[in-house]
Amino acid sequence: MPADREHFAENLFVSGHTACSGCGQSLAARLVMNVAGPNTMVANATGCLEVFSTKAPETAWGVPWIHSLFENASAVASGIEAALKHTGQIDKVRVIAQGGDGGTADIGLQALSGMLERGHDILYICYDNEAYMNTGIQRSGLTPFDAHTTTSPAGKQSTGNPTVKKPLVEICAAHHIPYAATASVGYPQDVQKKVKKALDIRGPKFLQIHVPCPLGWRSDPAATLEIAKLAVQTALYPIVEYEYGKLVKVMKIASLKPVVEYLKLQGRFKHLFKNEEELKKVGAVAEKNCEYYGLK
């Protein structure tokens, strides 16, 4: 087999997709698919991932993959799982539902909650890039406090997004599902470990992966991994694991960094550096995370 063909054979999410340079989401999708393996079926919500990976008539996926609508990735996956159960193939095939933060935390939340409630054997993965990037950076329920987006613009009367991130992993854990966790592409081995662990568990699972978006965050493509790591080290993105509704593990922060280090790399927080008061408020969000999850 030529080297080129061999390379494409071992990857399940291949080159040639049309993501931006330095895209955290395409990186995360490859990490997930290469752990999940070929015996996987994927239901995808509308979003960046769907658009850049399947430029019709081409596709970057090496597994059966379906896209239906924005809100119903969980419902479509539930149907796939029910059919696999009915035909007795559920032990051979794993089902993954996936979407961005808008498709999960805002638009697809009721379908996700239904899927968790009915107890389908599905892993739901939320690629959290903290806004609707596909349609041009509108704020979503998972946009962080004080971030500039096109629907929460920073200016004279506003300092960006007025609300803090929706506690999505806790909403999912509150369904008392076997596994709900967060991860970050800054720690790629941790992402793969968590996907592997989740796929070994039967029942509904939820994983939220923090994926920097150079376009929407106005950051350098080469800094994608650095930014993802800093979000964790400044306690703005706590890495936690829940089992059956109980917090079982958190990623401890050895040396807590000031939030400024994370904010200064991104254009969406540029306006904060003229406003000391707002910087303190972002610092308070990090402190609250530290206290609430016991990150130190």
Added chain:
Amino acid sequence: MFSILASKAKTSRANKTGSWRSLKKPKYLKTNCIGCKLCKLICPEGCIEGKEKNQYDTNLDYCKGCGLCVYICPKKDIEMVDEDK
């Protein structure tokens, strides 16, 4: 009409996204590589090929020149060079 609704797997490789690179491309020095595979693991394009140490290299047909491989390499064995070198 329906032929467009389903695509054959992995057909996106027809898009040679390497033409998106504007200024720099990664160069593998192939001297201090320890074969940790980190560059291959984190490449957003998945275009790094190779199996053993000092053999990894980027497929420039697909590389978009983000430079994440340079950031992650623990031995600093990859560097960004000008496109015409």
